[in-house]
Amino acid sequence: MASDGSVKVKIPTVFRRFTGNEAEIDLAPGTIGQLIDQLDERYPGFKGQIMNDEGELHRFVNVYVNDEDARYLEKLETQANEGDRVALLPSVAGG
Amino acid sequence: MKYKSILDLIGHTPLVEVRSLSPADNVRMWVKLEGQNPTGSVKDRIALALIEDGEATGALTKDKTILEPTSGNTGIAIAMVAKLKGYRFTAVMPDNASHERVSLLHAYGADIIYSPGAEGTNGSVAMATELAKDKGYYMPFQYGNEANVRAHYEGTGPEILEDLPDVKAFVAGLGTGGTLTGVGRRLKEHDPNIKVFAAEPELGELVYGLRSLEDGYIPPIFDPTVLDGKVKVKARESIVWTKALMQKEGIFAGISAGATIWVAQRVAERLAKDGGGDVVCLLPDGGWKYLSTEAWTQELDVAEEQVEDVLWW
Numbered sequence A: 001m002a003s004d005g006s007v008k009v010k011i012p013t014v015f016r017r018f019t020g021n022e023a024e025i026d027l028a029p030g031t032i033g034q035l036i037d038q039l040d041e042r043y044p045g046f047k048g049q050i051m052n053d054e055g056e057l058h059r060f061v062n063v064y065v066n067d068e069d070a071r072y073l074e075k076l077e078t079q080a081n082e083g084d085r086v087a088l089l090p091s092v093a094g095g
Numbered sequence B: 001m002k003y004k005s006i007l008d009l010i011g012h013t014p015l016v017e018v019r020s021l022s023p024a025d026n027v028r029m030w031v032k033l034e035g036q037n038p039t040g041s042v043k044d045r046i047a048l049a050l051i052e053d054g055e056a057t058g059a060l061t062k063d064k065t066i067l068e069p070t071s072g073n074t075g076i077a078i079a080m081v082a083k084l085k086g087y088r089f090t091a092v093m094p095d096n097a098s099h100e101r102v103s104l105l106h107a108y109g110a111d112i113i114y115s116p117g118a119e120g121t122n123g124s125v126a127m128a129t130e131l132a133k134d135k136g137y138y139m140p141f142q143y144g145n146e147a148n149v150r151a152h153y154e155g156t157g158p159e160i161l162e163d164l165p166d167v168k169a170f171v172a173g174l175g176t177g178g179t180l181t182g183v184g185r186r187l188k189e190h191d192p193n194i195k196v197f198a199a200e201p202e203l204g205e206l207v208y209g210l211r212s213l214e215d216g217y218i219p220p221i222f223d224p225t226v227l228d229g230k231v232k233v234k235a236r237e238s239i240v241w242t243k244a245l246m247q248k249e250g251i252f253a254g255i256s257a258g259a260t261i262w263v264a265q266r267v268a269e270r271l272a273k274d275g276g277g278d279v280v281c282l283l284p285d286g287g288w289k290y291l292s293t294e295a296w297t298q299e300l301d302v303a304e305e306q307v308e309d310v311l312w313w
Ligand SMILES: Cc1ncc(COP(=O)(O)O)c(C=O)c1O
Pocket: A094, A095, B071, B073, B074, B173, B174, B175, B176, B177, B178, B179, B180, B254, B256, B284, B285, B312, B313
């Protein structure tokens, strides 16, 4: 696990055009909501890409903390601590 | 044992303990071997249910060709049932499905229309939906047809409860959501405290790469309220645990089985602190259709690349 005090956030290819092609971004620990705010500060408009006007995650976007879907944890209140891995991914179906 | 038709062999799959894969003494892990179904996957259950539902409602008649978007298993299962019941069948499938899936579909006499592999199954859904506007087709549509859920609610779920009435947790892969919604609902009606967890594949960059968010897809039949958690699993972890199933327990299962085992172990660790009990893992198919990925024989790095190149879900 990283010990530089940061949370690693993985950005999928579809969103990299909003992050200057950055695939992994180090942010300060916080809730998922706070992490998204940090991303939006760094890359203005980012939030609007993954959230709807009500401030909820777009239904086709999944956010994972250490591989667990935050929708089934505390949603945007889910805490990501130092060394945790956060990933944003679009939903896909199988079958 | 005598049977009148291969269709009578669908379901009633065995539940086998995998002692060496349990992370705790007070947790017993069991796997339900869906690879034992006639075409080798859990999808035989829903193929029969979908086609019989179409017949019952009158929407499916002998002059129609069945059309279905699939990553493979559902297609193979429908191909078999359609053949026995005398329907033509066309599968719409991503062009990066494994060779074995393509060969099996051809063997059962199905036609295949390919959708771009980079769009994954979502691309097949979009293409089939467009094609199905042609009235010569009947599309059962596993992603939106309650018969998918019902096959698990009336079949898979009760089978588990019959074998393990005190089951504490259930883990399965999430594709259409049929397995998790149907089994999850049935188990929670039996005991609301039973935990239900989904294993979700983290596909290669290629699959996520070329699509936009508008191409995202959530199957209408999937009911997220039955889930207590959802965990994503990489190809690499799935391969490791698919191999462990074979090497430690002699069970030859498909790659998504490994993903399910990986998640079941996380669930088992939590259950161990909470009094322990039985965990059931549903293994959707056998390993046959994935032999060409060399997942069992190659070094992990090579196997990982080869699995990421094909659709393994
Ligand atoms: C190999 C494999 N694993 C898991 C699944 C998930 O099953 P379900 O569609 O019931 O969610 C599927 C089908 O989608 C599959 O083919």
